Amino acid sequence: MKHNFGAGPGILPHEVLKQASEAVIDFNGTGLSLLEISHRSKEFEAVLDEAVLLVKELFGVPEGYSVLFLQGGASTQFALAPYNLLPSTGKAAYLETGVWANKALKEAKFFGEVEIVASSKESNFTYIPKDYTIPADAAYFHITSNNTIYGTQLQEFPKSPIPLVCDMSSDIFSRKVNVADFGLIYAGAQKNMGPAGVTLVIVKDEILGKVDRKIPAMFNYQVQIEGGSMYNTPPCFAIYVSMLTLRWLKAKGGVEVIEQENITKARVLYDEIERNPLFKPVCATEDRSHMNVTFVMENAELEKPFLKLCDERGIVGIKGHRSVGGFRASIYNALPITSVYALIDVMQEFAESNK
Amino acid sequence: MKHNFGAGPGILPHEVLKQASEAVIDFNGTGLSLLEISHRSKEFEAVLDEAVLLVKELFGVPEGYSVLFLQGGASTQFALAPYNLLPSTGKAAYLETGVWANKALKEAKFFGEVEIVASSKESNFTYIPKDYTIPADAAYFHITSNNTIYGTQLQEFPKSPIPLVCDMSSDIFSRKVNVADFGLIYAGAQKNMGPAGVTLVIVKDEILGKVDRKIPAMFNYQVQIEGGSMYNTPPCFAIYVSMLTLRWLKAKGGVEVIEQENITKARVLYDEIERNPLFKPVCATEDRSHMNVTFVMENAELEKPFLKLCDERGIVGIKGHRSVGGFRASIYNALPITSVYALIDVMQEFAESNK
Structure with missing residues (x-):
């Protein structure tokens, strides 16, 4: 018996692993492995649909938001958030609470100006800065809800006059969140939601389409929304295991x-x-x-x-x-x-x- | 008994599926699932190292090339190839042999000028154009080695005076290729190499670093090379199954x-x-x-x-x-x-x- 305290890819429920293991041999009695069926098959489309529904239900996602399962990890979202939301003549505001927050703001600098509203870098990120003002003229305010390396977490989310963008990679589905307070939430799956290889994105539709930059298809949230996370072949197995993990969470209450x-x-x-x-x-x-x-x-x-x-x-x-x-x-x-x-x-x- | 003629995600060897299924429960006797171990663990690093070595060995990758396992499918590479290789004042040449080739060249237009050197669109792509001249002043020449939808395949690769970039998604590892003739080869895994969720990239190091565009970390081949495909958490399971499939191919001869x-x-x-x-x-x-x-x-x-x-x-x-x-x-x-x-x-x- 192992007690898995790993920081991620992290522990998954035993019953999820058992079902995932079975699906690698024979998926739902199809006689085929989940790894070798078309993502356009009705069997896989049902998996993706259920995963999206479970996210909406468990996390209380309101109308006007889209739920996406993408590839590339949170590190890709570090670039996609400003790619889609930060006008080249605009600025974005960031709260620097650790190395990952820092990596996120560095990517934003490729697309526009960045204002670091507060940082706890001088104390090696042992606390969350609270005394700051969010600039009302910025395109969005980016926060990291939980800082895996340091062990800090925002116990309350700031009230923001501009769209709040949050990297929830290491605490998504661990606590109740009012999604309506956010413009964009993203999370690599490999802590609380599933295996490495898929990233959850929850985005408020009305904040999109406001930059005039041309965005390549795979990096464009609107293209991914139109494609229903299937603009191209999605990471089927990672989505399936995430769906099973969300089912497990629902069954727990x-x-x-x-x-x-x-x-x-x-x-x-x-x-x-x-x-x-x-x-x-x-x-x-x-x-x-x-x-x-x-x-x-x-x-x-x-x-x-x-x-x-x-x-x-x-x-x-x-x-x-x-x-x-x-x-x-x-x-x-x-x-x-x-x-x-x-x-x-x-x-x-x-x-x-x-x- | 099913005979799986699916176009992709496609059939994988039975023994690969069996081992993959076991690893989802207990990976190599660690007492942990492959899905819940760190990508920085020595166990997973051995998987990635073996996968890279098998690609080099089976495909005869010469010195001076890097082998990467990335996320996002070939569709992401449609954008990353020009992002990394096409100067904003330069042009890229494309051979249009199908819808996927067309999608690839559309993405290149975000980054520079595109010249379609030949197309078989007028015949619904039932043949591969052969009578064309590759412009020597273009940054690269992009081809699609096999056109999944139409059932055409380049039986011979063109001699190119400029770096040859090839989408080999649907025929990689199906035939001998002289890698030294190419600047960049990429392939979504889900046809011949593994499950959906990982993309193989083989790139000639010396063609990189020649555009002055700033490239976000996750989209920058040089960053991914420095990180050894682990700039961030890789799609561990998809890489593992690809490695098993490459092992199977090696055992076959x-x-x-x-x-x-x-x-x-x-x-x-x-x-x-x-x-x-x-x-x-x-x-x-x-x-x-x-x-x-x-x-x-x-x-x-x-x-x-x-x-x-x-x-x-x-x-x-x-x-x-x-x-x-x-x-x-x-x-x-x-x-x-x-x-x-x-x-x-x-x-x-x-x-x-x-x-």
């Missing part, structure tokens, strides 16, 4: 239910980090992520023996990102609370033997 | 062996189409594809009953594309010759009962 589970998992783990004399948290209390729990050791020499003990106990993926050090326990939707307790047990056992 | 099999499969099928009084071929004899065999009926009223009989005999995916009509039997690498004989049997049975 939806986003509200998983949000409570995530709060509990985060709370018991942060409590242990606070309580355990060997460990300490990294981030500002009010900005701590419910998805990626970062912590370090008071005595860095104990890091290696702790990782060794974790490995022996089947706890994988908790080594921290090199830019933060220490540890990072990613506790995505599919991670059961029993795995969190398994980690806490190891932390306590290790503290006992290192008094 | 490589491209030379499969090329002979493909010639045989195509020959027996075209022979039957020529011989059978109910059917006739669509394309010019010398340009007939060894991958997608198109044919129509002398009497179009028999089309539906023939498709019905095919369906009863487990023959799937042979309905022709709407722009050609009739039938299209895609006989990709993984399709066994026994399936071709199964189709021929049905053609003969149908002809017997419709004398």
